[in-house]
Amino acid sequence: MTVSPSSGGAPPTAQPPLPDGTSSARSPLAATPVRIAARWVLLVALTVFAYWDTVTALGIEMTQHTVVTYVPAAATLCLLAAIGVTLRHDDEPPIYDRDTDFIVATVVLLLSLSFQGLLNRRYLPAYLVTHIDVLSLLMFFFGGCVLLFGLRPALRYRWVWLLSLSLFPLPYRVAVVTLGGTPLAAGTVMLALGVAASAVAVGRTRRSAVLGALASATIGVVLLALVATLAPDARSSAYQWIPAVGCAVLTGVFMYVQRRRGLGSMRPFPHRALRAPTAPRVPKAATLLTVVAAGLHLIGSPAIRVDAGVTVAGLSTAPPLLVPLGWHQIETTGVLPSTQNGAEARRMRQVLEQNHGETRFDAQARPRRIVADTVETALPLTLDVYLPALLYDISNTRVSPETAVTLPHGVTGVLQTLVDDQRLLTYNRLAWRWNNGHSTQQVVLFSVDNHEPEAPFPQFRRRRDTWRVVNGMLTLLIRGNAVTEDLNPRFKDRELLTETAGALIDTQVAAIGGGHG
Numbered sequence: 483m484t485v486s487p488s489s490g491g492a493p494p495t496a497q498p499p500l501p502d503g504t505s506s507a508r509s510p511l512a513a514t515p516v517r518i519a520a521r522w523v524l525l526v527a528l529t530v531f532a533y534w535d536t537v538t539a540l541g542i543e544m545t546q547h548t549v550v551t552y553v554p555a556a557a558t559l560c561l562l563a564a565i566g567v568t569l570r571h572d573d574e575p576p577i578y579d580r581d582t583d584f585i586v587a588t589v590v591l592l593l594s595l596s597f598q599g600l601l602n603r604r605y606l607p608a609y610l611v612t613h614i615d616v617l618s619l620l621m622f623f624f625g626g627c628v629l630l631f632g633l634r635p636a637l638r639y640r641w642v643w644l645l646s647l648s649l650f651p652l653p654y655r656v657a658v659v660t661l662g663g664t665p666l667a668a669g670t671v672m673l674a675l676g677v678a679a680s681a682v683a684v685g686r687t688r689r690s691a692v693l694g695a696l697a698s699a700t701i702g703v704v705l706l707a708l709v710a711t712l713a714p715d716a717r718s719s720a721y722q723w724i725p726a727v728g729c730a731v732l733t734g735v736f737m738y739v740q741r742r743r744g745l746g747s748m749r750p751f752p753h754r755a756l757r758a759p760t761a762p763r764v765p766k767a768a769t770l771l772t773v774v775a776a777g778l779h780l781i782g783s784p785a786i787r788v789d790a791g792v793t794v795a796g797l798s799t800a801p802p803l804l805v806p807l808g809w810h811q812i813e814t815t816g817v818l819p820s821t822q823n824g825a826e827a828r829r830m831r832q833v834l835e836q837n838h839g840e841t842r843f844d845a846q847a848r849p850r851r852i853v854a855d856t857v858e859t860a861l862p863l864t865l866d867v868y869l870p871a872l873l874y875d876i877s878n879t880r881v882s883p884e885t886a887v888t889l890p891h892g893v894t895g896v897l898q899t900l901v902d903d904q905r906l907l908t909y910n911r912l913a914w915r916w917n918n919g920h921s922t923q924q925v926v927l928f929s930v931d932n933h934e935p936e937a938p939f940p941q942f943r944r945r946r947d948t949w950r951v952v953n954g955m956l957t958l959l960i961r962g963n964a965v966t967e968d969l970n971p972r973f974k975d976r977e978l979l980t981e982t983a984g985a986l987i988d989t990q991v992a993a994i995g996g997g998h999g
Contacts, residue, residue: 514758521630521764528771529623532778536615539786543610546788546863547824549655550613551719552672555727556648559679562730563642566683569738580761583633587767590625591774594618599781606784607883610867613651615783620646622778629767632760641682648675663821666710669721673702676726683730684737694733702729715825790862790922791915792892796994799916799923801830801856804993806985809834812851820857822868827859831942834982843978844933850975852982853928853939862915862922870900870911874940879903882971889914890984891991897979899971900940907932908972909940912979914987927983929975 530537543550597618605612624643627636636643648654654671661667680698685691706725709716761767805811813833820829832854839847857865870881880903884896895914902909913926930937 518759521759524768525623525626525630525771528626528775529619532622532775533615533619533783534779535783535785536613536619539783540616542786542788543863546861547717547719548610548861548864548867549658549668549718550651551717552654552668552722553649553651555672555719555723556654556675558727559675559730560642560646560649562727562734563645563679563682564639566685566734567639567642570686580632580767583628583761584767584770586633587625587628588770590621590628591770594621594625595774595777595781597621598778598783602783608869609784610786610863611652611655611869611872616650618778620649622774625774626771629771630759630761630764635760641685645675645678645682665716665718665721665825666706668718669706669709669725672722672726673699673706673729676702676728676730679726680730680733683734686741690737694737697736698729698733701732702726705729717825786863786866788863789866789915790917791924792894792917793919794891794916794991794994795918797916797918797923797990798993799858799918799921801828801858802832803854803856803925803986804989805832805834806982806989808837808985809982810837811835820859823857823859823864824861827857827861827864829855829857829942831855833939843975846933848933850929850933850978851935851937852979854986855926855928855942857924857926858921859924860921862917862924865915865922865924870898870940873942874900875943885971885973887912887976887980887983889980890987893987895980895983897973897976899973905938907938908974910973910975910979912983914983925983925986927979927986929979931974 540550540553544553595618597614602609602614602618605614624636657671658667661670677695677698681691681695684694702725705728706721709721709724713720801817802814811832812835815831817828817830820827823829833851834854835851836843836849839849841847843850859865870879880901882899884898887895887897889895893914893916895912898911898913900909900911901907908931910929911926913924915922915924917923928939930939932938
C-alpha cells in the first residue's frame with residue numbers, strides 16, 4: 483500500500499497519473515528502497531555463506547568448462563523473468579498475521595537442511611553428476627523470500643520459481659546427453675529455457691505469453707543457427723549464452739517498448755511508485771534464516787579439486803601408449819574424439835596381450851589380455867564427472883570404492899572392481915593420471931576374470947546409446963548410490979594390473995629421453 487507524504491498536516495498534493503493509470507509519485511517512505519535492498523543483500527549474503535562450498539564447486543567446474551557453464555545463463559534468464567513479473571502492477575494487501583509465512587518457510591528450510599545433510603551425502607561418488615546441493619540452495623532461497631517478503635509476494639513469482647528449477651544441473655545434463663552431448667545440444671536445451679523465460683517475463687496475459695514465446699523461439703533459432711554457422715567450434719558456453727539470453731532480452735525489450743508505446747508513455751522503468759514491502763518487520767525472520775544458514779554452512783558440500791596427477795616434463799599425453807616389453811598390441815580403435823572431456827579431447831583403446839603366459843596370472847599359463855583406454859584432455863576435472871557405470875556399456879554394474887595403488891615415478895593409481903551382474907563377469911580396473919604441464923592423460927587398464935581370448939571387455943557407450951547413460955543417471959538419482967556399489971570387491975588381477983601399469987609408465991617415461999626421477 484502506498485501512502486503519500488504530508489507536510490504540516492496539510493493534505494498531500496495529488497500527483498497526476500500517467501496514461502496507463504500509474505502514479506508518478508515517489509515512494510511515501512524514504513527508507514523503502516533501503517529496506518528492500520537490505521533484505522535482498524541479507525538473503526543473498528546468507529545464501530552464499532550457507533552454500534559457500536557449492537558456489538566454490540560450481541566455480542571450479544565452470545573454469546573447467548563442464549556442462550554447468552549453463553548455470554549463470556539460466557540464472558540470468560530467471561532474473562529477466564522476475565523483472566518482467568515485477569513490472570506488472572499488482573497491488574497486494576499488507577501482511578499482519580505472519581504465522582502462515584513462518585510455517586511454510588520452516589518446512590521449506592527443514593527440507594533444505596535434509597537435502598544438504600542427507601541426500602547430498604547419499605550421492606557422494608556421483609556428486610558432480612547429481613549436485614543435490616543446488617536443489618537445497620533453491621529451497622533455502624525460496625524459504626528466505628517467504629520469511630523476508632511474505633508468502634503471497636513470493637508466490638506472485640511462482641512461474642519464476644518453477645523456471646529456477648532449471649538451475650538443478652541433473653535434468654539439464656540428462657537433456658543434453660539425450661540430444662547427443664554436443665555444444666549444439668547444450669544450446670538447444672538452453673534455447674528452450676530462454677523461450678520459457680520470455681513467456682514468463684512478458685506473460686501479462688496468455689496471449690502475450692504465447693506471442694512472446696513464439697517471437698523468442700524465432701529469434702533464438704536464428705541466433706543458434708548463426709553461432710553454429712559462424713563459430714561451429716565455439717565452446718558450449720557460447721551456445722548456452724548467446725541464443726537463450728539473446729532471444730529473451732530482445733523479446734522482452736521489444737514487447738516492453740510496445741506496451742509502453744500503446745499506453746502513450748515511453749517513460750522508462752521504474753514508471754510507477756515503489757511500494758513498501760507488505761511484510762513490515764522481519765527481525766525474527768532474519769534471525770531464523772541466519773541460524774539455518776549457519777547450520778547449512780557447517781554441513782557443507784564435498785570438496786572438489788582438479789586432479790591432473792603428477793607432472794612429468796616432456797611427457798607425450800597423446801595416444802597411443804607405447805607398448806612395453808613382454809606385451810604386443812593385437813587391436814586398436816584409432817584416435818577418436820572424446821567430446822565430454824572437451825572440444826580437443828581425444829581417446830583411444832588398445833588391446834594388449836602378453837607374449838608368454840604365466841601361471842601366476844592363469845593356471846594354464848595362457849597369455850592374458852588387458853585393455854588400455856587412454857584419454858587426453860586439457861580439462862582434467864571432466865574425467866571425474868561420469869562414473870564408469872555411465873561411461874561404459876555394462877548392464878547392472880556395481881563398482882567398488884577406489885583403492886590407492888603406488889606406481890613408479892611418483893604416480894598414484896586407483897584400483898576398482900566392476901561387477902556385471904547380467905554377464906556374470908568381474909572386471910578389475912586400474913586408472914592413473916599424469917600431465918606435462920599443459921594437457922592431462924588418463925590411462926585406464928581393464929582385466930576380466932574370464933581368461934578366454936573372446937572374453938568381452940567394457941565398451942564405451944556409443945552415441946546412439948545415450949538413453950542408457952540417461953537411464954543410469956536416473957537410476958542413480960532414484961535409488962541412490964548403493965545400487966551401483968560393490969561392497970565386497972575381489973582384486974584377483976591386482977598384481978597383473980600393477981605390474982603392467984608400471985611397465986607402461988616406465989616405457990612412456992623412457993621415451994622422453996634420459997628417463998625421469
